[in-house]
Amino acid sequence: MTLNRLLLRAASVSKIGSRSAFTAAKPDHTNPNWLRVGLAFGTSAFLWGLLFKQHSTDVHEYKVRNGLE
Amino acid sequence: MGLPDEAKALPPPGIINRNSVWLGVIGWCSAMLQNAINRRPPMKSGVHRQALLASIGWFIGYHVTKHENYTYARLDRDMNEYVRLHPENFSDKEKKTFAEIVEPFHPIR
Numbered sequence: 001m002t003l004n005r006l007l008l009r010a011a012s013v014s015k016i017g018s019r020s021a022f023t024a025a026k027p028d029h030t031n032p033n034w035l036r037v038g039l040a041f042g043t044s045a046f047l048w049g050l051l052f053k054q055h056s057t058d059v060h061e062y063k064v065r066n067g068l069e
Numbered sequence: 070m071g072l073p074d075e076a077k078a079l080p081p082p083g084i085i086n087r088n089s090v091w092l093g094v095i096g097w098c099s100a101m102l103q104n105a106i107n108r109r110p111p112m113k114s115g116v117h118r119q120a121l122l123a124s125i126g127w128f129i130g131y132h133v134t135k136h137e138n139y140t141y142a143r144l145d146r147d148m149n150e151y152v153r154l155h156p157e158n159f160s161d162k163e164k165k166t167f168a169e170i171v172e173p174f175h176p177i178r
Contacts, residue, residue: 007101007111018106029109040117044124051084051128058081058135065078 072139079142082134089130096126 020027063069082089100119101111109115152159 004110004112007105017108027107029114037117040121044117044120047124047128051131054131055081055084058077061077062080 072136076135076139076142079138082131082138084131086131086134088133088137089127092126092130092133093123094126096122096124 060069097119100115100122103118104111104114112119
């Protein structure tokens, strides 16, 4: 809660904040860009899958090289 | 690019490891910072962004830990090999007990 409050205060101190370098329109936060949301979640899921796969490969490789399997 | 083959003989880091947690939290905080800069509710908005940046941080942290483990294992191996090849520099000094070092006590009262 206090973290939220600190970050909100940071937002209110700077009146300008940031703006896009490519578009002049104000971003519309009431209609989310579902494609981007889907891509972001999809990439996260992909990365987690990749991580678990890499980890299991590493564990198997370790066991094989040290004669445990 | 990447670690040499001998690094695969080391035990791999766990999914939860220090560098992953640290970089994951940094990714999450940078998403919240971006929300704050753009005057959006920091924790409640852009959850997809928070999840993506935290995942990227976690993933990079895992590979950083692997690299770190290999680096320290290599340094340890090289150091132990040097000690093994130069035993004359690493002999045990003769140990004295405190009884031999301490001077006799003459109280002046």
